[in-house]
């Protein structure tokens with residue numbers, strides 16, 4: 001793909017930013033006029049207008065950087081899933097933020113969320129870890145949770161992106177939207193799949209998907225997953241998918 005799809009959405013974002021600035025100026029003008037006319041514009045209404053014009057009502061996107069700390073996830077030689085998920089997640093966070101989305105990243109370094117778990121006193125580190133990720137999503141509360149992971153297969157020829165959704169309409173739509181963008185990047189035609197019933201997808205009430213950004217076991221995918229340029233392209237594709245979903249939802 002010579003032309004990345006994100007550039008299309010970028011121009012859309014810029015239009016929205018102009019709209020947002022216009023809305024802010026309008027609100028300011030309305031406020032001043034309101035003072036003169038002794039009927040100030042309601043801040044609540046102004047905020048609502050701004051949100052409508054922005055096209056996404058300040059919904060919080062939680063980026064869950066898969067694994068961390070002693071939990072390395074899958075691996076190939078000394079390449080660990082936890083490092084790739086963190087790199088992509090950080091880039092995704094910056095992209096969404098710079099486009100005006102309310103994004104939050106649940107891990108900014110190499111540690112396991114279970115280390116700071118305050119909710120579940122389980123002996124199982126894995127359960128504490130998952131509980132921490134889930135509770136963060138509920139506490140914010142996040143509207144959209146995108147969990148970043150890397151796939152592995154026995155066969156090195158198995159490759160490409162795969163987005164998992166929960167059996168629920170919004171989750172499917174978000175998954176399809178991200179899958180479309182990743183398919184463009186990878187030149188693949190994968191369909192999103194329903195996630196097997198595992199903890200994160202089942203316990204979070206927000207619209208949740210798991211993004212398997214590629215196969216660490218595939219030489220071609222690994223090239224993309226490990227290089228900064230590839231990581232940026234992946235983050236851009238995922239950001240495009242999230243943005244397209246939020247603007248149509």
Ligand SMILES: [Zn+2]
Nearest residue numbers: 066073149150
């Ligand atoms: Zn994983």
